[in-house]
Amino acid sequence: MLFNTIDFVVFFVIVLTSITIIKHRKFQHLFLLSVSYFFFYYSSNYLIVLLIASTILDFYIGKEIWNTKDITKKKILLIASLAGNLGLLGFFKYADFAILQFNFLGNYFDLATNIPLLNLALPIGISFYTFQTISYTVDIYRGKLEPSRSMAEFALFVSFFPQLVAGPIVRASEFLPQLREKIGDSKIGTKLRQITIEEKNLKLGITIMAFGFLKKMFFADNISPFVNEIFTNPIGHESLTIILATIGFGIQIYADFSGYSDIAIGAALILGFKLPMNFNKPYFATSPSDFWKRWHISLSSWLRDYLYIPLGGNKKSKNRTYLNLMTVMFLGGLWHGASWNFVIWGVLHGVYLAIHKLMSDRFPKVASNSFFKSKIGKIISVIVMQYLVFLAWIPFRVSDIDHILYSIQKYVLFDFQISGVMNLNSLHKISIGLMVIFLVLNYVSYKKYNLHEIIYRLKTSYWVLFLTTVMVLIVFFFDGNPEDFIYFRF
Known part of the structure; x- marks a missing residue:
């Protein structure tokens, strides 16, 4: 969905209206996650599975990296995260480019190579959300970030629709605290701050x-x-x-x-x-x-x-x-x-x-x-x-x-x-x-x-x-x- 279309204007107005009606912070987050997935699906159709795959992969790997004390296991898990994310990015973005270079070198050296192109569709935003999820697992590995507390919370960080397609590239340390912001005195009790459209x-x-x-x-x-x-x-x-x-x-x-x-x-x-x-x-x-x-x-x-x-x-x-x-x-x-x-x-x-x-x-x-x-x-x-x-x-x-x-x-x-x-x-x-x-x-x-x-x-x-x-x-x-x-x- 392009920002510069009437579709987005209507979509955004509906989102704002719905947020003001939904009062509970948790349900507001779930609603934003749902509309973010809809926003991505509107433009990319079935390629949304790649976004979901990266989300699931790094959510569970991030938790495992945090919970294990074995440095070797931490490294293996981090490598698995990098391989999974960069593997998807490399396959969909660079496979045809690599085939073209291989065919060119083959013809140059008279090897008669002619591998057919895959003609893969480039998933919109994959370069951006891949870097976001990589920074998440790396920061956990470095001990600079605690893993997300819920799949929904992490999924919203990865898929937040305003910056999903072309950035800015947001880090979990910048975004997750905004989802967890609380109000109230700890002696009386605290609750998650509700999303409100402030003037x-x-x-x-x-x-x-x-x-x-x-x-x-x-x-x-x-x-x-x-x-x-x-x-x-x-x-x-x-x-x-x-x-x-x-x-x-x-x-x-x-x-x-x-x-x-x-x-x-x-x-x-x-x-x-x-x-x-x-x-x-x-x-x-x-x-x-x-x-x-x-x-x-x-x-x-x-x-x-x-x-x-x-x-x-x-x-x-x-x-x-x-x-x-x-x-x-x-x-x-x-x-x-x-x-x-x-x-x-x-x-x-x-x-x-x-x-x-x-x-x-x-x-x-x-x-x-x-x-x-x-x-x-x-x-x-x-x-x-x-x-x-x-x-x-x-x-x-x-x-x-x-x-x-x-x-x-x-x-x-x-x-x-x-x-x-x-x-x-x-x-x-x-x-x-x-x-x-x-x-x-x-x-x-x-x-x-x-x-x-x-x-x-x-x-x-x-x-x-x-x-x-x-x-x-x-x-x-x-x-x-x-x-x-x-x-x-x-």
Whole structure:
């Protein structure tokens, strides 16, 4: 079920109405679990069994890991959890990709291999809920988390519908305490806090969701036609056109993905749950490491805690640190999709991180120079960093290797031709106009810190005007065909 459809609006209104009618917290949880499964089944049909299988597997393995004192048995159980989860993820997401590579190598070495593709359907959200359940068992193994007290509680953590399909990736240590929150004095007695639709959460949640819908349906969806036309076959386009399309895709994917995150966070907040921030003005990053503290924060922090640090992080030799960075970003790229272009994107970011770390190690005085802390120094750092970030968006968006090479060449080696841009049709000029507007608003949001809070604090009349404006803009530019969120593919 897409957020940007009338189906979701009706669904969400029914959920809110039902929650206010159901008074008992336990039944509210069971209701949310039921509607979360319905939400997933609506889009994925029988593939819901994979979600249920991961839930059952890690619920029981988590309990066994906690209860056993034998460290060897703990390790075996953890390996079983990793094998089960990564096995499902690997089979459904990477089996056809592996077959293609095997057939290619076989033909290259004249082995005449031609294994037929399985053509498996990619389960929506599998990359996200798999990482959530893995973090659960790993945290129990590390002794940082007690296992969930009931199957229903754990199942709701895994399947909570606002963030089920495309994150943010939520950890059990963040979500489960919200299910267990109690009220009352321990001397008198305590009870589970009932889910109530509070006015403050409702207003702020609607505001955040409105920003999400605006980003997705007004900006991302109306910039995508220009980006799609250029990158479907970039051969022959001049540098300025390629650069504009690259900037367009950078804005599109940010508006699309952060828009989804906003809708998810806002919807959860209305229901009384707090989800972690997933974006923090990433296009104002001053370094590769700073970018990954701002972009897809729930994924980058997951990769740090469950992959980079276990590999040794920066506690080993310097060369090992660089290798760890490259390994993490290689796997991070592959996590996004079974295609070499995502690997190239991940490796590029790995190179950025490794070079930045190398330069910081070799020239610490330069890194700490007051110039880079000055206003002009920060501006230069932001410009250089975003040049590299947008360069990496090319292989993320373009899958054909020849098209990637051509686009990167035109991006890096400017040819000073503008005839193609001058001949763009009116729809594409609108897309470019929206890109400019988005960049201006992005700058304003950086200067004003938090537009969500500013809009929320407006007088009711101005707040209603803001919501009305958002709806008018969306309806006016909506063509009647809701587009998938980009991260639904991952």
